Amino acid sequence: MLEAVRIGLPRGLLYYEYGSLWKNFFEALGAQVVVSDETTKEMLTTGGVLDEVCLPLKVYVGHAASLAGKADCLFVPRVVSVARQMYTCPKMMGLPDLIRSNLSNIPELIDTNVSLRQRSGSLFDSVISTGYRLGQSKVASLGAWYWAWRQAGVKQPVVIDIPGLPADAVRVGLIGHSYLIQDKFISMNARDKLTAMGMAVITPDQVPARQAQLAARNLDKEIYWSYCHHLAGTSLALINEKAVDGLIFMTSFSCGPDSMICEMIKRKAEAGSIPFMLLNLDEHTAEAGFLTRLEAFADMLKRRNRR
CATH class of the missing domain: 3.40.50.11900 (Rossmann fold)
Incomplete structure (x- = not known):
C-alpha cells in the first residue's frame, strides 16, 4: 500500500473532464490524493508571469505551484490524444515541460504519456506505466483502473429537450x-x-x-x-x-x-x-x-x- 505517498492533482484543464477518474485510480492504489483548492487570484498571479499562453494554462500553473509542500509528486500527464485520429491542444501536450521550466521547488512530476490517436488500447499502457512509477504491478494497476472507471461511472448527459422547463423559457x-x-x-x-x-x-x-x-x-x-x-x-x-x-x-x-x-x-x-x-x-x-x-x-x- 502507498498510504505515505501524497499525489497532487492541480484543479485545472483536464481535471474537469477526468479528475474523479484519476482520483479514484490513485486511491485504489493506496495513495493519498491532494487536490488543489478552487482557483484564486493568487494562483492566477503565479501563472500570470508566463507569456503567450492562454488564461487556463496560467491558472493551471498556479494550481501546480500551490501544491508545493502538500504532495510528494504531481500528476501532470502529457495528453496527446483522447480519440482516434485527433489531437488535444498543443500546449497540453507540452504541459509537463511547461511546469518544469517555469516552477522551481515543486514535487516530482508523474508525466505519463496518453495518446489514443493510433489505438485506444494504448490507454492501458499509460495506466500500467503510471502504476510502475508508484511501484505497482501491471495487474494491480489495471485492477485499480477498472475499479476507478466503475466508480466514476459514465456521465449521462441531459437530452437537448430538457423536461420541466416552461414553454416560454x-x-x-x-x-x-x-x-x-x-x-x-x-x-x-x-x-x-x-x-x-x-x-x-x-x-x-x-x-x-x-x-x-x-x-x-x-x-x-x-x-x-x-x-x-x-x-x-x-x-x-x-x-x-x-x-x-x-x-x-x-x-x-x-x-x-x-x-x-x-x-x-x-x-x-x-x-x-x-x-x-x-x-x-x-x-x-x-x-x-x-x-x-x-x-x-x-x-x-x-x-x-x-x-
Whole structure:
C-alpha cells in the first residue's frame, strides 16, 4: 500500500473532464490524493508571469505551484490524444515541460504519456506505466483502473429537450471548455449569473456526445482537435434542433483552435437566425463589463421571445 505517498492533482484543464477518474485510480492504489483548492487570484498571479499562453494554462500553473509542500509528486500527464485520429491542444501536450521550466521547488512530476490517436488500447499502457512509477504491478494497476472507471461511472448527459422547463423559457447555449465554464473564478460564475437573469442555460455536457458527433459531420472543415470538435458539434446540434434562443461562446484570449471554430459556429448560428455572442476572457477582463454584456444579451433574447 502507498498510504505515505501524497499525489497532487492541480484543479485545472483536464481535471474537469477526468479528475474523479484519476482520483479514484490513485486511491485504489493506496495513495493519498491532494487536490488543489478552487482557483484564486493568487494562483492566477503565479501563472500570470508566463507569456503567450492562454488564461487556463496560467491558472493551471498556479494550481501546480500551490501544491508545493502538500504532495510528494504531481500528476501532470502529457495528453496527446483522447480519440482516434485527433489531437488535444498543443500546449497540453507540452504541459509537463511547461511546469518544469517555469516552477522551481515543486514535487516530482508523474508525466505519463496518453495518446489514443493510433489505438485506444494504448490507454492501458499509460495506466500500467503510471502504476510502475508508484511501484505497482501491471495487474494491480489495471485492477485499480477498472475499479476507478466503475466508480466514476459514465456521465449521462441531459437530452437537448430538457423536461420541466416552461414553454416560454428563454434558453441560451453556453458553449466553452469545461475548464472555463466550471471554474467559477475564470468564468466569473457566468452560468449562475445567466440563471439568475431567468435564462435556462444549456452547456456542452448536457448534449449527448453521439448527437454532437453526428452534427459535427456537417461542418465545412474537418477539426482535428478533439475538444474543439465536440464544442462545434454541440453548437451545431443545438442550432439544428432549434433548442436554444441564443448562443454564447466562451473562450480565452490567445486560444488558436477556439478562434477558428468560433467563426464557424458564428456563421452557422447566423444562418439559423440564432443570436450569437463571443465572450473572450483573459486576466484583464473586468467583471463589471462582463456582467453588462451578459445582461444586454439576456435582455435582447427576452425581448425577441416576446414578439
